Amino acid sequence: MTLMPYDEALERFEPVLGLETHVELGTASKMFCGCSTTFGAPPNTHVCPVCLALPGSLPVANEKAIESTIRIGLALNCTIATWCRFARKNYFYPDMPKNYQISQYDEPLCTDGYLDVEVDGATVRIGIERVHLEEDTGKSTHVGGATGRIHGADYSIVDYNRAGIPLVEIVTKPIPGTDRMAPEIAKAYVTELREVMRSLGVSDVRMEQGSLRCDVNVSLMPRGSSEWGTRTETKNVNSLRSVERAVRGEIERQAAVLASGGRIIQETRHFHEDTGLTTSGRSKEEAQDYRYFPEPDLLPMAPDPEWVASLKAALPELPTVRRRRLQQEWGVSDLDMAAMHNADAIDLVEATVAAGAPAADARKWWMGELARRANESGAALADLPITPAQVAKVTELVASGALNDKLARQVLEGVLAGEGGPEEVVEKRGLRIVNDEGELAALIDQVLAANADAADKVRSGKIAAVGALVGGVMKASRGKADAGRARELILERLGVQE
Amino acid sequence: MSAITRDEVAHLARLSRLALADDELDHFAAQLDQIVGAVARVAEVAADDIPPSSHALPLTNVFRPDEVRPCLTPEEALSGAPAVEDDRFRVPRILGEEA
DSSP: OOOOOOOHHHEEEEEEEEEEEEEOOOOSSSSOOOOOOHHHHHOOOOOOOOOOOOOOOOOOEEHHHHHHHHHHHEEEEEEEEBBOOOEEEOOOOOSSSTSSSEESSSSEEEEEEEEEEEEEEEEEEEEEEEEEEEEEOEEEEEEEESSSSSSSEEEEEOOOOOOEEEHHHHHHOOOOGOOOOOOOOHHHHHHHHHHHHHHHHHHOOGGGGTTTTEEEEEEEETTTTTSOOOEEEEEOOSHHHHHHHHHHHHHHHHHHHTTTTOOOOEEEEEEOTTOOOOESSSSGGGGOOOOOOOOSOOBBBOOOOHHHHHHTTTOOOOOHHHHHHHHHHHHHHHHHHHHHHHTOOOOHHHHHHHTTTOHHHHHHHHHIIIIHHHHHTOOOOGSOOOOOOOHOOOHHHHHTTTHHHHHHHHHHHHHHTSSOSHHHHHHHHTOOOOOOOHHHHHHHHHHHHHHHHHHHHHHOOOGGHHHHHHHHHHHHHTOOHHHHHHHHHHHHTTTTOO | OOOOOOHHHHHHHHHOOOOOHHHHHHHHHHHHHHHHHHHHHHHHHHTTSSSOOOOOSSOOOOOEEOOOOOOHHHHHHHOOOOEETTEEEEEESSSSSSO
């Protein structure tokens, strides 16, 4: 596959983006039956006559799923339909036992909204075309062939536990004018959307478990042209970083095709995590004719405007508003706030502050020592085996003078190593600052005797020389002495006043 | 008046993975044409004051509460499957050789 270097591609072409995001709702039961939605159950244990499409069974819509979809629409500033229907999407593929998927077609629950996202300190408004409700499909495993992929497989085996889990599809309007920021804007949009879902509590939005999935549409038009090019739809984009890579890779690929006189065909492409590239999926010849029609097994939905208004009034504080509030409360710069946001540290810092730590200290530990540790082990900050309450305890021990920063780092290391809570680690490792005056005096005697030259300098008025002596005490105590108190005692012992 | 062409029947047959012989295409085209013609008569009597509808009942908002109910056991679920492997439904190759 030929790629055009990104900079050159952007000099010659202008990208237009579109993003389709699927969010599995966190309801207890499926969309149209009472089967459990719990992730990771043994195959075909969460199935019933409705989601297996056995003859004579009939679906009934889950009210909570409809409520969640409306709340998502409201959070995305959409208009909520006063009357709409489910539609039957017919296709021949064994991931749905019915041979169709219940979805929505020309009458989505929510239309015409927007989501503001922040990229490099600037706010970009992403238009939302529609938000609709449908059911998820089963999970196929392809057997035989070299790659475990559908291509070349001998046959497939299907688990229908996921079939029928409520799925919300959120479609953006085309996003022109992103220019070279297209990859970053795509990533920022999905990140922000994920946070909106979290704040609404409608989904656990775990990309690695597939409860948030993203399809990335990209087209290019030559600079100076106003006619949009043919777009491709890239599926299988399963992490935030992949969203960014998929957009970038597709821009580089399409630019190379167009520059060599080729034509982009409207097709589905698959993203490959290992290479960051896409390969062609279903070809044009197999393009689907879904023969949508109103779902005869389900009655129309007509959300009561009063109900919708009460859902709107009860929406939680949305992520951008919350970040603005916290930034003000914590008194941090735009840059620091953006850094915390990027590191997924805001919730952790907030919880640490709630556990009693000053904001500056909470931020310092999470964004410093702990971020470094997370980075080293390749873990997400939130997955480190330490709680915000434990971090707050460490800041409290520092504030009370029981620990200095150096000892505090060792305490954090102990907690992360599973040695127990902060106080337990201090006890086990013997990390408490030496502020026993007798012990400190003995250390000072020792250091003065070994550094007679420095002691003389201080006596003769060169107070700056005391630093070496304090350093000696710290070293002799293996970092556990209270440096401030040691300095006072040394000066007192040498009869010098500042 | 023929609403359903032979080509349309062939298209539908392909979408439904049905192998129809040439004479069957003609046969079904005529039959489907009659069905579509019969349904179309509804449009002739529908006046402007009758809105199009997809349901016979004037009901909306028939929902169920979000409550988990018992499922089938895997044995029950798979009992009607032509082929089973690892407690999963085994299905023939999905994409043909050309894919």
